[in-house]
Amino acid sequence: MTVVSQDEKRFVIFNLSGENFGIGVDRVREVVNTPGIALVPSEDGLLEGIINLRGNVVPVMNAARLLGMDDKDPEDFASVVVVETGNEVVGFLVEKVVAVAPLEAEPVPSGGTANNVNAEAIEGIARMDEDQLVLLMNVDCLLKK
Amino acid sequence: MDNLNISKEDLKLFLEELDEQIEVMEEGFLTLEREGADPEVVSATFRAAHTVKGSSAAIGHQRMTALTHAMENVMDKIRQGELGTSSEVMNPLLKGLDLLRPFKQTLATNSDTDVDISQALQELRDVAERKPQDSASGPKSSGPMDVSESFMQRIHYAQEEGLVALEINVTLAPESIMPSVRAYQVYQAVASIGEILASDPTLNEIEDENVGTELKFWIITASGREAIRSAVAEVTDVTGVSVSPVKVPKDKEEADRAKPGGAAPSDEDTKSGAAAAIENRTVRVDVTVLDSLMNLIGELVIDRTRLGQLSAELSELAGVEDLASEVGRISNHLARITGFLQEEILKARMLPIEKLFKKFPRMVRDLSMKFNKPINFEVNGKDTELDRAVIEMLSDPLMHLLRNAIDHGLESPDERRAAGKTEEGNLTLSAYHSYNQIVVEVSDDGRGIDPQRVIESAVRKGVITPDRAKEITDREAIMLIFSPGFSTAEKVSEVSGRGVGLDVVRKNIDALGGRVDVESDLGRGTTFRIFLPLTLATVRALMVRAGGQTFAIPLNSVVETLRVDKRLIKSMRRQQVVTVRDMVVPIYRLESSIGLTRRRRSWNDTTAGENDHIYAVIVNGDGKTFGLVVDSLVGEQEIVIKSLGRLIGDVRGLAGATILGDGSLALILDIRGLTGAGWSKDTVAEVAG
């Protein structure tokens, strides 16, 4: 578990089941709102479907399931955060994108994080607007599975 | 320094043009020196010198003007045939060119120069005043020729008149419907350009309809090669034109040297340098470049489809008739152009099937000895071109079919004699075009397939039920040999025919988007035909809506589409079925058949209303016929297959995805994959209702 940097860095902050998550803007290619997802069958339910990103077929993962959170029907989830990892481009289906803001990353407290989130995929935490907690995602770690 | 009259912007343009013209001249001079006075090259270089002279005079560059003027004079003499193109003539021209470069440099850097052009000018003037007989004319090199003396004499005279002798090779498409008419049109086109010295086939042979796919002409002409090439290429069905100079020995001595065994220059010598640059019309292209071009055109096809839809929508609106018809016209035109473009790129991916066919004669020979069956093996159409990927994937299926024909199709010599046939069995492998398809055929004159025995065997192996066996037609029976269960491990020589791995053949061909068919005449022989699409990158598909999204079902899997009254859906052992022409066909909801059970209503459109009927697409995969229940039928469309990507990998029942005209995605079904491993009633528990 490493802390990326003590310096301020910009994050895309989004909402999943009442929890705030952040991905560094350097990893985010773009955010697509209300995309037309073509559902693709997936045995473990991690894969949601595919979207057309300017002529390229991009897979969309169910971020909540990937993070090991409560399985909630993603019916109302309306945004896809498209990230680059290695040579792949992948989308994460999220509830909604809240903000793009600079955050100061801190190490994850030893007690872990709330809500049964898969701890391995979180590489740090940050505070937003004094009282809100943002879990910073390690994209590569998340997709290794 | 010359006082120049030019703005900064204009100077940039001037220098760019100068650069181009210097290149044209350099390449041209070298070609002329090597190959003689090709009129096309002569006029191109003359024009280049002329252009530079004009523009340097316009900016007031006196030394450049003087130099290019002298060069132009020499070129003009060559053009008039008064000068040859030997090194003595070309040297001063090249030297002049070498002086243009420093001028360009100083102009670009706005510096002064003390380039002295007086010596070069003098040499150019000297050359221009030489008598024609002083200068060597005609090409320097010559290769062996297969034409007669008098023929060469005429070429020689023609060259002295400043004409060129050319050899034209024309290829006609093998599928050309009336080749002799095409050949005659080519003959006319060539005759309009120059004097035909000889042709193969001759005019008489053309008129007697004795024409193959290769035509050859020897002509004398004043026209350039490019002009000839394009005139001939105009004729429909001409797939290739090459024009090359006929090399003629200049004098007795050189003629002797040019004879085979003499010290003739090698082909490499005559084709090096600038000459090769002009003459060699082929380039090497990485296959990935072709693939990416193909993808880009795929995008264009999508836009074209969208535009077509738009134009149809427009024509429904009142008051915009003119606009609608204009859009319609543009859309038609675009469709045609993209069609041509697609064809051209496809052609670039094509290889003659010869590469594959080459290896079979040896295999047939070995099998012939092994089975002790003498075989007359004939191979036709090895020039037929196929997508390189198809060629690779055809190898195994063809091997299977040939092996089968020898093992089971052809009889032993004794048997053949008894049947009144030649002892030697005939086996033919052919490839040809037919409409938009390529057909590869394996044909034997053996014993044929006995439908009755196929049925018996199929019943025994549980491929079909005894009931079904009673109603099956001969043709359907013969097609059973492709069924997976028909012949796997067990060898089926007792069935007068085939079997070993024929299901595999069908599987491979299906994967290529093709189709395999068999025609058999009992006692006379069997012909297997493989029909292949010209390309793998696009496929025609039936577009349907199911579960709120669009799916594409490749047409080669679709048997028919039905609108079924719900009351006619029956239940057999908890499986819903419909009856199609006396055949009981199980039906499944399309989306559940691929394991898509989740619904996301907010994104779904609910086209499946409270109707009293359902739509079913009857498909066939690996011999299994079943119905896929869909919400609605959208129509037929050409689609571009895109892979789902490495991250997703293979998904059972899906062949990929395609982007639709409105930018949304449709999943492409793989019907064969659907019926493969993992196919069970459980995965399709949610059936039509």
Add this chain to the structure above:
Amino acid sequence: MAKILVVDDSDFMRVRCRQLLVGEGYDVVEAGNGQEAIDRYKESSPDLVMMDITMPVMDGITAVREIKKVDPKAKIIMCSALGQQATVLEAVKAGASDFVVKPFQADRVVAAIQKVLC
């Protein structure tokens, strides 16, 4: 807009041909046999003639020869059935520019017309 004279004794073929050509933006004049074709040609001097071969009253080949007498620069495309190679060859010798084979494939017809017209 180029004008095309369609010569065919079959009403159906003429209608099909007209639909195709009008759709491509050409003006169409029709004639039902070779004799009519010559009359129409003189009246309306079309840019191109699409000529059937087998027709009553006057066949296509004769009509090609006659039209060429009227206008040596006439551009004529023969509409042939499969297996009429010798006849088509004769027509080309008589001055026809090209041929298309029935049943028509729209692309090919259009390509042939564009080639001949330019």
